Amino acid sequence: xxxxxxxxxxxxxxxxxxxxxxxxxxxxxxxxxxxxxxxxxxxxxxxxxxxxxxxxxxxxxxxxxxxxxxxxxxxxxxxxxxxxxxxxxxxxxxxxxxxxxxxxxxxxxxxxxxxxxxxxxxxxxxxxxxxxxxxxxxxx
Numbered sequence: 695x696x697x698x699x700x701x702x703x704x705x706x707x708x709x710x711x712x713x714x715x716x717x718x719x720x721x722x723x724x725x726x727x728x729x730x731x732x733x734x735x736x737x738x739x740x741x742x743x744x745x746x747x748x749x750x751x752x753x754x755x756x757x758x759x760x761x762x763x764x765x766x767x768x769x770x771x772x773x774x775x776x777x778x779x780x781x782x783x784x785x786x787x788x789x790x791x792x793x794x795x796x797x798x799x800x801x802x803x804x805x806x807x808x809x810x811x812x813x814x815x816x817x818x819x820x821x822x823x824x825x826x827x828x829x830x831x832x833x834x
Contacts, residue, residue: 699787701732702748704780706757707768708740718742721765728759740768752784752796753777759799 708717718736722744725734730750736742746756757767757777788794 700748701745702753702784703743703745704753704756705737706742706744706753706760707773708742709766709768710740715739717765721760721763724763724765725756725759728756731756748784748787749791749793752781752788754781754784755796755798762799 706721708721716736716739718739718741721742722734722736725731725742725744728751730747731744732747733745734742744756746753761767785795788796
């Protein structure tokens with residue numbers, strides 16, 4: 695098998711502003727621990743680029759893991775059409791290689807303590823340092 699056909703590079707887009715901030719950075723920190731994902735990087739706050747091995751995981755399963763983890767994926771018509779075409783072609787490639795269908799997750803991926811701290815670092819803004827010379831501090 696040609697490595698260019700096995701390793702896929704895809705963009706996953708997210709919907710609108712999120713209450714936890716930058717979804718793409720948090721999703722990147724989350725998906726790199728999934729089996730088969732080789733690299734993930736944030737392009738901007740609503741888009742991430744991910745490289746994965748099609749023999750281990752497919753886009754449909756990646757998107758499902760993100761949904762179960764609480765990320766809000768883009769559900770626009772154009773995105774749905776693009777995703778459907780990609781998923782169809784990946785399914786056919788896997789069948790051609792004799793791998794069968796990707797197993798869909800039944801429950802949310804349980805991240806380890808390291809993964810949780812990495813996700814929290816990217817999704818929560820850093821706290822402002824406390825100023826000792828603040829005259830209103832004693833009222834808080």
